[in-house]
Amino acid sequence: xxxxxxxxxxxxxxxxxxxxxxxxxxxxxxxxxxxxxxxxxxxxxxxxxxxxxxxxxxxxxxxxxxxxxxxxxxxxxxxxxxxxxxxxxxxxxxxxxxxxxxxxxxxxxxxxxxxxxxxxxxxxxxxxxxxxxxxxxxxxxxxxxxxxxxxxxxxxxxxxxxxxxxxxxxxxxxxxxxxxxxxxxxxxxxxxxxxxxxxxxxxxxxxxxxxxxxxxxxxxxxxxxxxxxxxxxxxxxxxxxxxxxxxxxxxxxxxxxxxxxxxxxxxxxxxxxxxxxxxxxxxxxxxxxxxxxxxxxxxxxxxxxxxxxxxxxxxxxxxxxxxxxxxxxxxxxxxxxxxxxxxxxxxxxxxxxxxxxxxxxxxxxxxxxxxxxxxxxxxxxxxxxxxxxxxxxxxxxxxxxxxxxxxxxxxxxxxxxxxxxxxxxxxxxxxxxxxxxxxxxxxxxxxxxxxxxxxxxxxxxxxxxxxxxxxxxxxxxxxxxxxxxxxxxxxxxxxxxxxxxxxxxxxxxxxxxxxxxxxxxxxxxxxxxxxxxxxxxxxxxxxxxxxxxxxxxxxxxxxxxxxxxxxxxxxxxxxxxxxxxxxxxxxxxxxxxxxxxxxxxxxxxxxxxxxxxxxxxxxxxxxxxxxxxxxxxxxxxxxxxxxxxxxxxxxxxxxxxxxxxxxxxxxxxxxxxxxxxxxxxxxxxxxxxxxxxxxxxxxxxxxxxxxxxxxxxxxxxxxxxxxxxxxxxxxxxxxxxxxxxxxxxxxxxxxxxxxxxxxxxxxxxxxxxxxxxxxxxxxxxxxxxxxxxxxxxxxxxxxxxxxxxxxxxxxxxxxxxxxxxxxxxxxxxxxxxxxxxxxxxxxxxxxxxxxxxxxxxxxxxxxxxxxxxxxxxxxxxxxxxxxxxx
RNA sequence: GGCGACGUAGCUCAGUGGGAGAGCGGUAGUCUUACACACUACUGGUCAAUGGUUCAAAUCCGUUCGUCGUCACCA
Numbered sequence: 019x020x021x022x023x024x025x026x027x028x029x030x031x032x033x034x035x036x037x038x039x040x041x042x043x044x045x046x047x048x049x050x051x052x053x054x055x056x057x058x059x060x061x062x063x064x065x066x067x068x069x070x071x072x073x074x075x076x077x078x079x080x081x082x083x084x085x086x087x088x089x090x091x092x093x094x095x096x097x098x099x100x101x102x103x104x105x106x107x108x109x110x111x112x113x114x115x116x117x118x119x120x121x122x123x124x125x126x127x128x129x130x131x132x133x134x135x136x137x138x139x140x141x142x143x144x145x146x147x148x149x150x151x152x153x154x155x156x157x158x159x160x161x162x163x164x165x166x167x168x169x170x171x172x173x174x175x176x177x178x179x180x181x182x183x184x185x186x187x188x189x190x191x192x193x194x195x196x197x198x199x200x201x202x203x204x205x206x207x208x209x210x211x212x213x214x215x216x217x218x219x220x221x222x223x224x225x226x227x228x229x230x231x232x233x234x235x236x237x238x239x240x241x242x243x244x245x246x247x248x249x250x251x252x253x254x255x256x257x258x259x260x261x262x263x264x265x266x267x268x269x270x271x272x273x274x275x276x277x278x279x280x281x282x283x284x285x286x287x288x289x290x291x292x293x294x295x296x297x298x299x300x301x302x303x304x305x306x307x308x309x310x311x312x313x314x315x316x317x318x319x320x321x322x323x324x325x326x327x328x329x330x331x332x333x334x335x336x337x338x339x340x341x342x343x344x345x346x347x348x349x350x351x352x353x354x355x356x357x358x359x360x361x362x363x364x365x366x367x368x369x370x371x372x373x374x375x376x377x378x379x380x381x382x383x384x385x386x387x388x389x390x391x392x393x394x395x396x397x398x399x400x401x402x403x404x405x406x407x408x409x410x411x412x413x414x415x416x417x418x419x420x421x422x423x424x425x426x427x428x429x430x431x432x433x434x435x436x437x438x439x440x441x442x443x444x445x446x447x448x449x450x451x452x453x454x455x456x457x458x459x460x461x462x463x464x465x466x467x468x469x470x471x472x473x474x475x476x477x478x479x480x481x482x483x484x485x486x487x488x489x490x491x492x493x494x495x496x497x498x499x500x501x502x503x504x505x506x507x508x509x510x511x512x513x514x515x516x517x518x519x520x521x522x523x524x525x526x527x528x529x530x531x532x533x534x535x536x537x538x539x540x541x542x543x544x545x546x547x548x549x550x551x552x553x554x555x556x557x558x559x560x561x562x563x564x565x566x567x568x569x570x571x572x573x574x575x576x577x578x579x580x581x582x583x584x585x586x587x588x589x590x591x592x593x594x595x596x597x598x599x600x601x602x603x604x605x606x607x608x609x610x611x612x613x614x615x616x617x618x619x620x621x622x623x624x625x626x627x628x629x630x631x632x633x634x635x636x637x638x639x640x641x642x643x644x645x646x647x648x649x650x651x652x653x654x655x656x657x658x659x660x661x662x663x664x665x666x667x668x669x670x671x672x673x674x675x676x677x678x679x680x681x682x683x684x685x686x687x688x689x690x691x692x693x694x695x696x697x698x699x700x701x702x703x704x705x706x707x708x709x710x711x712x713x714x715x716x717x718x719x720x721x722x723x724x725x726x727x728x729x730x731x732x733x734x735x736x737x738x739x740x741x742x743x744x745x746x747x748x749x750x751x752x753x754x755x756x757x758x759x760x761x762x763x764x765x766x767x768x769x770x771x772x773x774x775x776x777x778x779x780x781x782x783x784x785x786x787x788x789x790x791x792x793x794x795x796x797x798x799x800x801x802x803x804x805x806x807x808x809x810x811x812x813x814x815x816x817x818x819x820x821x822x823x824x825x826x827x828x829x830x831x832x833x834x835x836x837x838x839x840x841x842x843x844x845x846x847x848x849x850x851x852x853x854x855x856x857x858x859x860x861x862x863x864x865x866x867x868x869x870x871x872x873x874x875x876x877x878x879x880x881x882x883x884x885x886x887x888x889x890x891x892x893x894x895x896x897x898x899x900x901x902x903x904x
Numbered sequence: 905g906g907c908g909a910c911g912u913a914g915c916u917c918a919g920u921g922g923g924a925g926a927g928c929g930g931u932a933g934u935c936u937u938a939c940a941c942a943c944u945a946c947u948g949g950u951c952a953a954u955g956g957u958u959c960a961a962a963u964c965c966g967u968u969c970g971u972c973g974u975c976a977c978c979a
Contacts, residue, residue, distance in 0.1 A: 026938095028938090028939090029939085029941080030939090030941080214975095214976095214977090221979085237979080238978090238979060239979060240978095240979070241979090252979095285978090285979085286978055286979080288978090289978045289979070290978075290979065291979095293979090294978085294979050295979075296979095297979095301979075303977095303978090303979075304979085363977095363978085363979095364976095364977075409908065409909075412907070412908070413907080413908075413974075413975085416906090416907070416974095416975075417975080420975085420976085508973095508974095543915085543916075545971090545972080576927085577916085577917080577927095579917075579918065581909075582909090582910085582917080582918095583972095583973090584916095584917095585916060585917085586916085587916095589928080590916075590927095590928090592927095592928080592941075593927060593928075595941065596927095596941045596942095597941090598941090599939065599941045599942090600938095600939065600941080600942085602938090602939080603938045603939035603941090603942085604938065604939075605938085606938055606939080607937095607938030607939075608938080609938095610938070611937095611938090653917095653918070654918085657918085657926075657927095660926095660927095661926090668938090668939085669943085672938085676937070679937090680937070756945095759944060759945065760945070760946090762944085762945080763932080763933075763944070763945035763946065764945080764946085766932075766933070766945095768933075768934080769933085769934060769936060769944085770934095770936090798936085801936070
């Protein structure tokens with residue numbers, strides 16, 4: 019059947035088709051798992067973005083990479099599932115909604131818990147739709163039918179199941195402990211939710227007098243206002259200076275309290291005065307020390323960070339920093355403050371709102387971690403879970419070995435409310451999977467639920483199995499759990515990855531994924547983290563708008579090396595865009611030449627040397643892609659498809675085929691096109707995981723396809739294809755062409771001057787025979803007028819310029835192409851002129867006055883000129899020598 | 905302070921025992937039957953410094969300098 023030419027738009031314009039193609043895929047259910055039980059399964063869960071966030075480059079990266087993998091496995095025929103979803107992000111979301119309220123002059127307390135949650139759900143719905151459409155826009159082939167939210171019904175059930183189970187196993191407890199508390203967010207935080215930043219502060223030296231009037235001691239502190247919580251002063255028991263004073267009593271300045279001097283090994287003899295005031299309720303070390311010595315804990319703060327009633331009246335209700343100034347002033351006035359020096363120290367800040375964290379004594383819920391940590395360590399030791407790159411294993415192990423109990427209660431409203439009820443009558447506590455209506459113990463219906471909610475990560479850590487139906491034994495769970503790999507940034511290794519492994523081991527006895535690939539972080543060109551406050555972020559949607567989703571995906575994959583952060587700016591994406599354009603134009607070229615062509619069966623054709631060569635290159639590229647993707651070396655896989663398509667297919671194969679494609683013999687043309695389209699079709703499949711949209715759009719136009727690209731078979735490496743002889747032959751031809759092109763370029767012989775060339779292979783072999791048989795092709799690559807393949811080594815080459823390569827030499831009859839005498843004269847002129855200029859420059863540069871007194875820019879400019887002249891002279895002399903040599 | 909990473913072409917980075925590479929940039933030329941988002945060629949680097957192991961080191965080891973990350977911290 020004779021085909022008609024197909025005309026594609028002149029340039030690659032992703033906007034013309036990206037949304038349409040994505041819609042078609044989604045519509046046709048292409049993202050759904052095949053459910054084919056006969057095939058291997060491949061499953062991945064998406065790291066759920068915060069529902070109130072906006073997609074940033076980090077999301078783009080850790081959704082692009084799984085997309086590549088998922089598409090690759092789908093094309094291998096695997097039963098693939100990629101589960102998308104969003105996270106309720108307790109603190110972050112609550113903050114967002116509170117900001118909205120503030121604009122209306124309201125606080126959450128004013129509108130109450132129920133109304134606040136209603137508002138929050140509304141905000142969640144709106145933002146969810148934005149996030150989901152952004153994920154679609156960047157081309158993620160996740161299965162939307164499996165989408166989950168950490169607070170949807172199923173996942174909430176999973177959270178309860180997890181909490182109650184852990185409680186039943188004795189792994190959850192409640193108690194009064196010193197926790198990290200953010201006064202602004204009004205909630206406790208886990209240890210790893212605190213970020214430490216060095217800030218300048220002061221170290222105050224304060225005198226505490228002995229109660230017996232025998233003098234005073236001096237302590238050093240950065241936080242003088244906490245002195246109201248002091249319950250002792252500690253010295254090191256080994257400290258000779260203070261051995262005699264241990265046990266004495268001190269008067270605490272500004273108060274009427276008396277505190278003892280105690281001995282404790284944690285005190286550093288060398289630091290400060292060697293005396294430390296002990297404030298158990300406001301410092302983790304002091305808290306430990308207080309426990310050891312059975313000291314009371316005096317909490318001096320209100321939840322909002324102001325001083326409370328345990329402090330002298332004067333300071334009550336002042337914010338800590340204000341109180342500090344007042345205390346310092348009073349200490350100074352009363353002669354207690356004797357020193358004050360600059361002191362930089364690390365201070366904890368809230369990872370959500372960057373407020374200074376207070377160690378705060380309060381009643382909180384905790385998870386015991388040591389046992390789970392051991393299981394998670396074993397999972398790694400047994401190779402149940404593997405880290406890429408390997409270096410993260412150390413970090414993982416170190417964290418697990420030093421783990422502390424996890425504070426999971428948050429004094430927020432947005433989140434999973436802790437499933438604990440208290441009886442108002444008998445005071446008993448109940449921990450329940452289902453909401454109770456009456457007290458188990460006394461039967462009273464006057465019960466109330468715990469008001470705290472759970473840490474967001476308490477739901478995220480169940481994600482790989484809660485999204486598949488756990489705690490129920492669903493078909494999805496049976497089929498797709500454990501998942502195959504997890505891709506996310508290393509910044510949430512502890513928050514999320516480690517905890518998922520712990521939860522999964524605890525509840526299911528296996529690792530939730532086989533592999534963890536931890537990506538680097540996306541940074542700007544200056545190496546700074548992209549952030550809203552710096553305004554240096556790149557919006558993935560803007561990238562899509564300017565260059566297309568494929569360009570973004572390809573660039574990210576191509577730039578993704580193991581363990582390195584990725585520095586990018588908007589221009590970085592030109593690379594992917596150019597590649598897509600190249601693909602587009604190659605396809606356009608072939609399709610526009612389809613007129614009157616009848617395609618044959620590529621499998622039954624007798625292949626020529628070049629045909630075998632290109633199939634061999636394709637086969638090898640496929641091997642590299644498989645190798646790269648199997649080991650999470652996305653850059654190597656992307657590079658392989660790039661080089662194959664551009665350098666092998668476009669630059670050599672398509673160019674080589676032009677003669678046949680324009681042959682007057684229709685049979686020759688049909689044959690050429692049959693193979694060209696077959697290679698194109700397979701190339702599109704090869705490239706599809708990296709540039710899905712453009713390959714699908716082109717694929718849909720091909721006359722030799724009947725499926726969609728997304729559902730086509732990946733052209734996997736076929737060990738039976740071995741055309742290494744053809745590989746050598748074509749390599750030799752390419753070498754000959756390069757040699758001639760070098761000569762032409764060196765002597766600046768314009769293309770329209772057809773040159774006379776003798777090619778002399780070292781040996782008479784398949785390559786020389788091929789070149790002899792394809793002289794026309796070779797001539798066109800060399801733009802040669804006359805070409806002799808001189809296997810017999812008989813041609814007269816005395817007049818030609820030789821150039822030698824590996825296994826081959828070429829001789830170019832330059833004389834015919836260039837007017838030697840004129841060229842020599844021209845070069846001599848040029849050398850002369852440049853030497854004069856150089857002499858002038860040198861004169862300036864050798865003048866000390868010039869060097870010492872002229873502006874540095876001027877000197878530098880002269881030096882640049884010198885280098886330029888010298889280079890020009892050297893080049894001209896090189897040419898001159900060449901021309902004079904024959 | 906512990907642990908770790910990095911330092912390769914003007915820029916961004918690959919490369920892990922035997923050839924120093926890519927993309928972008930620069931230079932020169934080319935509208936050579938799709939692609940100027942192209943083609944061709946060229947340019948450019950004591951692979952941070954130093955010592956060692958080796959027949960052979962950008963690659964392995966030691967030390968130094970510089971940059972960064974991370975964990976833990978002294979009040």
